[in-house]
Amino acid sequence: MADLSINFAGIKAPNPFWLASAPPTNSGYQIMKAYEAGWGGAVWKTLGMPTINVSSRYGATNYRDTRMAGFSNIELISDRPLEDNLREMREVTKRFPNHATIASLMVDTRQEWNDIIKMVEDAGAAGIELNFGCPHGMCERGMGSAVGQDPVVLKTIVEWVMDAASIPVITKLSPNISHITDPGMAAVEAKTDAISLINTVKSIVGIDLDTYAPYPVVDGKGTNGGYCGPAVKPIALHMLKELKQHPQIKDTPVSGIGGIETWRDVVEYILLGATSVQVCTAAMHYGFGIVREMEAGLRKFMDERGYQTIYDFAGKALPNVTEWKHLNLEYSVKAKINEDKCVGCDLCYIACDDGAHQAIALPQEGQGRIPSIIEENCVGCNLCSLVCPVEGCITMERKDDGSKHRTWDERTQADNIPNTWNDDRAGGKGHYVPEPALALENKRKDRSKW
Amino acid sequence: MAEYKRPANEAEFQANFKQKKPLMNATQAYYESSRCLFCYDAPCMNACPTGIDIPLFIKQIHTGNVEGAAKTIYDANWLGNACGTVCPTGVLCEGSCVYNNQDVPPLQIGRLQNFATKSVIDQNKAMYQPGPDNGKKVAIIGAGPAGIACACELRTLGYAVDIFEAKEKPSGLTVYGIAPYKITNEEVLAEMKYLQDQLGYNVHYNQAITSKEQITQLENDYDAIFLGVGLGATAFRNLPGEDKNGVYGAVEFIEDLRMNHEKTHVGNRVIVLGGGNTAMDAASESARMGASEVTLAYRGSKEKMGAYDFEYELAVGAGVKGVFDASPTEILGNGSVSGVKFKRASGEEFVMECDMVIKATGQAKQGSFFSLIDGLELDDKTRIKVNPETNQSTNPKYFAGGDAINGGAEVVNGAHDGKLAARGIDAWLK
Ligand SMILES: Cc1cc2nc3c(=O)[nH]c(=O)nc-3n(C[C@H](O)[C@H](O)[C@H](O)COP(=O)(O)OP(=O)(O)OC[C@H]3O[C@@H](n4cnc5c(N)ncnc54)[C@H](O)[C@@H]3O)c2cc1C
Ligand SMILES: Cc1cc2nc3c(=O)[nH]c(=O)nc-3n(C[C@H](O)[C@H](O)[C@H](O)COP(=O)(O)O)c2cc1C
Ligand code: SF4
Ligand code: SF4
Ligand code: SF4
Numbered sequence: 091m092a093d094l095s096i097n098f099a100g101i102k103a104p105n106p107f108w109l110a111s112a113p114p115t116n117s118g119y120q121i122m123k124a125y126e127a128g129w130g131g132a133v134w135k136t137l138g139m140p141t142i143n144v145s146s147r148y149g150a151t152n153y154r155d156t157r158m159a160g161f162s163n164i165e166l167i168s169d170r171p172l173e174d175n176l177r178e179m180r181e182v183t184k185r186f187p188n189h190a191t192i193a194s195l196m197v198d199t200r201q202e203w204n205d206i207i208k209m210v211e212d213a214g215a216a217g218i219e220l221n222f223g224c225p226h227g228m229c230e231r232g233m234g235s236a237v238g239q240d241p242v243v244l245k246t247i248v249e250w251v252m253d254a255a256s257i258p259v260i261t262k263l264s265p266n267i268s269h270i271t272d273p274g275m276a277a278v279e280a281k282t283d284a285i286s287l288i289n290t291v292k293s294i295v296g297i298d299l300d301t302y303a304p305y306p307v308v309d310g311k312g313t314n315g316g317y318c319g320p321a322v323k324p325i326a327l328h329m330l331k332e333l334k335q336h337p338q339i340k341d342t343p344v345s346g347i348g349g350i351e352t353w354r355d356v357v358e359y360i361l362l363g364a365t366s367v368q369v370c371t372a373a374m375h376y377g378f379g380i381v382r383e384m385e386a387g388l389r390k391f392m393d394e395r396g397y398q399t400i401y402d403f404a405g406k407a408l409p410n411v412t413e414w415k416h417l418n419l420e421y422s423v424k425a426k427i428n429e430d431k432c433v434g435c436d437l438c439y440i441a442c443d444d445g446a447h448q449a450i451a452l453p454q455e456g457q458g459r460i461p462s463i464i465e466e467n468c469v470g471c472n473l474c475s476l477v478c479p480v481e482g483c484i485t486m487e488r489k490d491d492g493s494k495h496r497t498w499d500e501r502t503q504a505d506n507i508p509n510t511w512n513d514d515r516a517g518g519k520g521h522y523v524p525e526p527a528l529a530l531e532n533k534r535k536d537r538s539k540w
Numbered sequence: 541m542a543e544y545k546r547p548a549n550e551a552e553f554q555a556n557f558k559q560k561k562p563l564m565n566a567t568q569a570y571y572e573s574s575r576c577l578f579c580y581d582a583p584c585m586n587a588c589p590t591g592i593d594i595p596l597f598i599k600q601i602h603t604g605n606v607e608g609a610a611k612t613i614y615d616a617n618w619l620g621n622a623c624g625t626v627c628p629t630g631v632l633c634e635g636s637c638v639y640n641n642q643d644v645p646p647l648q649i650g651r652l653q654n655f656a657t658k659s660v661i662d663q664n665k666a667m668y669q670p671g672p673d674n675g676k677k678v679a680i681i682g683a684g685p686a687g688i689a690c691a692c693e694l695r696t697l698g699y700a701v702d703i704f705e706a707k708e709k710p711s712g713l714t715v716y717g718i719a720p721y722k723i724t725n726e727e728v729l730a731e732m733k734y735l736q737d738q739l740g741y742n743v744h745y746n747q748a749i750t751s752k753e754q755i756t757q758l759e760n761d762y763d764a765i766f767l768g769v770g771l772g773a774t775a776f777r778n779l780p781g782e783d784k785n786g787v788y789g790a791v792e793f794i795e796d797l798r799m800n801h802e803k804t805h806v807g808n809r810v811i812v813l814g815g816g817n818t819a820m821d822a823a824s825e826s827a828r829m830g831a832s833e834v835t836l837a838y839r840g841s842k843e844k845m846g847a848y849d850f851e852y853e854l855a856v857g858a859g860v861k862g863v864f865d866a867s868p869t870e871i872l873g874n875g876s877v878s879g880v881k882f883k884r885a886s887g888e889e890f891v892m893e894c895d896m897v898i899k900a901t902g903q904a905k906q907g908s909f910f911s912l913i914d915g916l917e918l919d920d921k922t923r924i925k926v927n928p929e930t931n932q933s934t935n936p937k938y939f940a941g942g943d944a945i946n947g948g949a950e951v952v953n954g955a956h957d958g959k960l961a962a963r964g965i966d967a968w969l970k
Contacts, residue, residue, distance in 0.1 A: 154602070155574035433641035436580035459583065459638075479577050480642065 092392035093399050094385070096130070098366045099284035099343045100258040101217040103190035105130035106356070106400055107381050110347050110368035111194035111219060111262075114378070116168065118178025122185065127378035128385055131190025133286075133368060134179060136167035136221045137206065138196040138233070143169050149295040149305030151321060160321030161371045162295040164306060164313055166227045167196050172206075176213045183214030190366075192260065196221040196233050200250045207254045217257050220248065220282075222273070223264040223289020225316045238264030238289070241276035248280030258283040260345060263329075265322075266292045270329040274339045285333060286345035286368060288326040290316025319371035323349030327362055331411050334363035351380065353387020360400050361407035419501070420494035423470040423486040425449070425463045431483040434459030438474035438484060446473045448524055467522050543859045546830030547802040556828040557720040560854075561625045561651050569655040573602035576647055579638055584649060587636035590617035590956045594633060598652055609656035611667050618689040619955040621661060621731045622714050624653035625723045627952050630850055658727075661734045668738045671698035676969055679704065679762040680741075681749050684712020685951045686942030687768030688732065689958025690965075691741040697966050701741035702762070706748035710736075712770055712942075714951055716795045719821045721828070725798060755912045759937065764965045767913075767924060767933070767940040768958065771903035771948055781871030782899075790814065790822040790900035797825055807896025809833040811880050812860075813868055814900030815845035820855045822898045827858040834860045835892060837882065839867040863892070871897055906944060913938060923947050930964030931957055939965055 094105040108131035109115050109124055116135045124132055143165055151160035168175060183191050193210035195218055197203055207218060222244055224234030237244050244261075251259055261277040263270060265288040277285055292314050294304045304312035326348025333339045346364030350356060351372035359367050372380050388400075397403050427438070439461045442450040449467035453460060463474075475484035501507050508515040547553040564572065576598040584594045593612050600609035613620035629635070629650040637646030660667065676699050680687045683705035691701045709715050710732040715725055736743070749755065758765055774789025776782065786807060797804045806829040812822050815838035823836045836855060838845055842864050845852065856862065866882040872891065873879065879893040905922035915935040917925045924933050924940040931939050941957025943949065 155571050431642075433638040434579075434583065435577045435638045437577060440580035 092389050092397060094130070094388065096366055096400065098190070098258075098345065099217070099260070101131070101190045101192065101284075102188065103130040103366070104188060105385065106360070106366045107384055108132060108190060108192075108345065108366055108368045109373055110370040111136050111192075111221065112370035112374070113165070114370065114373040116170070118182045121182050121191065124373075124378045124381075125182075125186050125189050128381040129189075129378065131192065131216075131366070133192040133194050133219050134168075134175065134215075136194040136196050136224070137172055137175055137210070138167050138221075139198065139202075139231075140171075141166040141169045141227075144308045146306045146308045149315060150319075151295050158319055158371065158375050160293075160295060160317055161319035161374070162293055162305070162315035162317045163290070164226050164308075164315045167194075167221065167224065172209070176209055179210065179213040179215060183216070187214075190216050192217040192219050194219040194221050194262070196224070196228060198231075198233060203247065203250050204254045207251065211255070211257055215257060217260060217283075218251065218255055219260040219262050219286060220251060221262055221289070222247075223262050223316075225264060225266050225290055225292040226314055235264040235266050235289070235292075238262075238273055239267050241272045244273050245276035245280045248277050248282050252281050260284040260286050262289055262347075263287040264289050265325055265329055265348075270332050271336050271339065274333045274336065278339050278342055282342065284343040284345065285339075286347055287329055287333070288322065288348045290318045291322055291325060293317035318348065319375075320349045320351060323355060327358060330359065330362045330364055331408065334405060334408055335411070350384075351375075353384045353391065356384055356388055357391055357403075358407075360404050362411070363405040363408055365400060365404050415499040415502070416497050418495050418497060420490055420496050422488070422490040423472075424465050424468045424489050425470070425472075425474050426485050426487045427461065427463060428483050428485065429460050431480050432460045433480055433483075435479060436461060437477045437479065441473050441477045446471050448522070450474060469521070544828050544830050546806075550801060553720075553802040554724075556830075557825075559625070559724070560721050561654070563658055564648075564651050564655045566655075569601055569652060572648055572652060573598045575639075576602075577638065583636040583638060584633040584647070587632045588616075589632070589950075589952045590623075590959070592616040592620070592633075592653070594649055597656060598647065598649070601652055601656055606656050606659050607665060607667070610660040610665075613653055613657055614667065617952065617955050618692040618735060618959065619685050619711075619714070619731065619951055621654060621657035622685070622711070622723060622728055623952045623955065624650045624657060625727075626714065626718050627950060628848055628850075631848060632952070657731070661730050664734065664737070666738045668692075668696060670695045670739055673700070674698035676700070676763045677702070677761065678764045678766060678965060679758045680766040680768060681758075682706075682712065682768035682770060682942075682944075683710040683743050683745075684768050684770050684942055685714055685954030686770075686940075686944070686958040686961075687712070687766065688735065689955040690766045690768060690939075690941065690962045691958075692735055692739050693959045693962030694965065695739040695741050697962065699962075699965075703741060703743040704747045704749050704758075705743055705745050708745045710743055710745075712768075712954075716798055717791060717818075718798075718951075719794075719825060720798060720801075721824075750909070752912050763969055765938050766958070766961055766965070767938055767944055768942050768954070769906050769909060770943040770954075772906055773904055774899055775902045775904040777899060777901050779868060779871055779899075781873065781877070784871055784873050784877045785875055786873070786877035786895055787871055787897045787899065790818045790898050791903055793822060793898050794818075794825065797829070802829075804829065806831050807894065809835075809894040810896045810898060811835045811837055811892060811894040812898045812900055813837055813880075814902075815840065815847060816900060816902070817847045817851050818903075819900035820847045820851040822900050823860040824855040824858045826896075826898065827855070827860050831896075833894075834858075835863055835894070836860050837863045837866045837868065837880070837892070839865070841865065866890075903943075903948065921947050927964070929960075930967060931961035932964050932968060936968065 096106050111133040115132045121132045147165045149162045150158045153159040193215040222238035228234035229236040261282040263273050296305045298307050344364050345366040346359035347368040350369045439450045449464045450461050478484045544556050578595045582595045597609040597612040633649045634646040639646045678699050680703040683703045694701050711728050715728040774791045810826040810831045827834045865884050869883050870881040879891050881891050883889050907922045917934040924945050931941050939961040941961045942954035
């Protein structure tokens with residue numbers, strides 16, 4: 091049976107499922123409850139300078155009937171007295187010595203860093219996480235993402251911390267930056283023990299149509315929030331990959347954060363090299379109980395593939411993430427419709443006709459509603475298979491025989507790339523496109539009978 | 541049997557005739573509407589006789605534009621609210637929803653439709669106004685779904701409209717004939733009021749048009765005439781004993797039920813003759829009124845019945861027993877009915893006892909009324925012949941729609957015909 095325990099940069103935990111520094115880790119009560127529920131670690135809600143929070147703090151992006159596909163907040167770091175937090179931390183670490191109880195910190199001056207590090211070490215913290223991410227409020231005071239966005243400042247602070255700390259240090263990065271490797275390098279150069287990412291993405295989740303103010307509305311006004319939840323996972327995965335493929339950063343352990351909710355999310359993060367994961371929104375949405383699903387799913391995955399520990403497959407997808415120019419231009423897939431599964435919604439038809447390559451035909455009048463692929467026109471873009479509401483109904487079938495392999499890079503080296511306006515070697519040359527005027531004839535079916 | 545107790549008051553009546561398609565609440569509508577795939581050239585829409593843009597109104601409900609959804613519905617169907625509950629959606633829109641192809645329950649289109657229309661009716665949100673007066677006048681005979689739809693459409697086009705209606709309420713069989721568990725009188729009439737308040741056509745109640753003089757008068761006073769007279773009373777079947785006490789026509793029985801609810805007389809042992817939807821309704825209704833035994837007797841086999849399967853199942857669910865291969869030959873009894881004599885195809889005869897007979901053996905045609913109108917051609921089933929594009933009859937001044945041209949279909953067909961005829965009238969008078 092799989093062994094889920096980890097040693098993350100010297101921080102040991104019974105499993106890689108940690109709660110991210112956020113409201114679910116606001117108190118000792120919550121963290122103990124989470125450990126009881128099965129979480130392996132928790133990064134305490136960021137401690138630091140005293141704050142005051144507003145009321146009306148969260149907003150969400152709902153998609154159809156899915157609540158909180160994206161989630162946004164304008165909350166600051168912990169507004170509870172440091173003393174209370176430390177007392178509770180001491181109790182948690184005493185009762186759960188084998189769990190990864192990590193203190194997230196955000197202060198300003200070197201002296202403050204030195205002092206607070208000492209205090210959390212005394213309280214038994216297994217590690218420290220540096221919050222350089224908060225993109226609202228704290229950054230206006232020169233902390234949080236103001237640091238995360240300035241690699242020079244970040245490096246200096248991490249150096250202070252590394253000087254002062256005797257327990258492992260995780261530097262938490264902000265995604266609000268063009269190249270995540272810049273702050274990543276700064277952290278590594280300052281000798282951080284590990285990195286975690288992402289913190290929240292600067293965002294406005296929506297505008298209230300009555301007050302004309304952004305959500306969450308605070309007495310008629312709003313401010314940019316930090317976006318997280320399922321919607322940000324793709325951004326986070328990409329940044330994780332950037333770090334894990336960077337020659338100087340890749341050996342630094344990364345705790346993956348952003349939109350993690352299910353075992354699949356967890357596996358994807360590990361495949362791109364994360365060796366612990368942190369969760370906030372999913373726990374805020376469903377409570378601590380969701381960890382049951384993550385754990386059961388991860389175990390099943392590992393048992394089926396014969397992995398003993400997560401290190402057996404950590405980073406396994408990295409070699410397959412490459413640059414566009416190394417993709418095989420000779421590879422060819424075409425859509426195929428399984429007529430037994432098709433329900434006849436014709437969404438694939440209209441998607442391809444209006445949004446892709448006019449490669450799907452409707453049946454003749456009176457011949458039902460199952461469309462067909464016009465293979466000559468299909469460029470294999472996948473769109474139809476993505477819009478099809480029936481799982482596995484449209485599949486993309488490989489058409490080339492696999493014998494040829496030619497990339498843009500190889501073609502460039504062979505001086506065989508299109509490089510003039512009307513170059514015959516361009517991809518779309520000779521590809522069928524209907525005459526523009528046909529659009530006017532193919533108007534929506536005659537509705538005059540109604 | 542006797543699953544239903546005889547209702548003693550209105551509350552008990554409503555309990556026995558509980559609405560089959562109750563109004564959705566906002567949460568139900570939100571989740572249900574989220575399921576719609578927004579199909580291209582949607583099959584549900586193609587299955588709707590009035591062509592309501594169903595994916596559009598469902599999406600509008602989902603995005604909180606409920607009024608817009610109601611507008612989408614009414615733009616296509618003036619009886620949008622009635623249709624939501626009374627349409628046989630299982631064989632129309634919902635029956636065509638692509639989800640059926642995967643054995644996933646189809647969208648509850650009818651209930652979503654009501655969610656939108658009921659909302660604007662309850663808030664009395666006016667969405668239409670009469671078009672600028674064009675100085676022309678149209679008379680409509682019959683305030684059924686076809687007549688009302690025609691009136692609404694004509695008013696938006698600027699015509700003055702007078703409806704002549706034999707009865708005292710609008711909507712025809714929608715209020716007088718449809719089973720009470722499909723829609724309440726209040727709900728039907730609320731929609732009628734909602735439409736009339738916005739569009740301002742005149743309805744002259746208790747004004748049957750029955751004579752040549754009246755017809756001539758109308759022809760003189762109006763630029764065009766729309767016939768939305770539906771079908772007539774229950775047809776006489778020349779069955780020996782048909783005149784005995786306790787023998788009722790289905791349409792008359794149902795009208796009595798719709799108007800008088802629990803006060804309607806229903807026997808203890810009821811035999812319903814017929815195999816169409818009206819027979820199913822009458823049988824279900826007798827059972828719900830607390831008859832201890834209701835038998836549905838049909839001359840052919842179960843498969844041959846004209847009724848929708850779901851209507852038969854609904855009747856059986858209410859406790860009705862079906863007897864097939866049973867042609868009635870005589871109604872027995874000494875003054876009052878005491879039984880019916882049947883004959884099987886094999887020639888075998890048998891008697892079933894009862895104290896009430898409901899004949900659901902078809903409605904009479906309006907042939908004698910139609911004969912008052914010059915040049916009005918009928919087909920071999922006494923249906924008015926019309927041009928299917930304009931609903932104009934062979935007498936160009938007359939247009940027609942609803943049961944009078946289709947021999948008895950659904951409310952939605954009447955609604956569609958009325959709209960079409962109004963456009964036909966407009967094209968003809970221009
Ligand atoms: C028992 C029963 C159950 C039904 N159930 C359903 C159902 O569940 N769902 C559904 O969609 N459809 C149902 N129908 C069918 C539906 O009611 C009709 O198809 C629809 O009402 C037809 O509309 P119409 O306007 O053509 O005629 P009608 O509704 O019949 O209206 C005709 C109107 O014209 C009036 N009229 C007739 N002659 C004259 C005259 N000479 N002068 C003045 N006024 C006149 C009548 O009083 C009546 O108001 C049912 C029908 C019956 C009989
Ligand atoms: C309300 C709220 C408050 C947060 N506060 C903190 C914080 O104090 N310190 C911190 O490092 N990150 C904070 N975060 C960011 C989360 O730890 C996490 O990085 C982010 O939410 C992405 O993970 P998720 O998609 O699982 O929510 C906060 C997030 C939310 C939603
Ligand atoms: S893969 Fe793209 S081009 Fe091919 S049929 Fe599907 S949508 Fe059209
Ligand atoms: S999208 Fe899928 S289900 Fe819909 S018509 Fe195309 S193949 Fe069929
Ligand atoms: S067929 Fe069903 S899923 Fe498709 S548009 Fe109509 S209601 Fe929506």
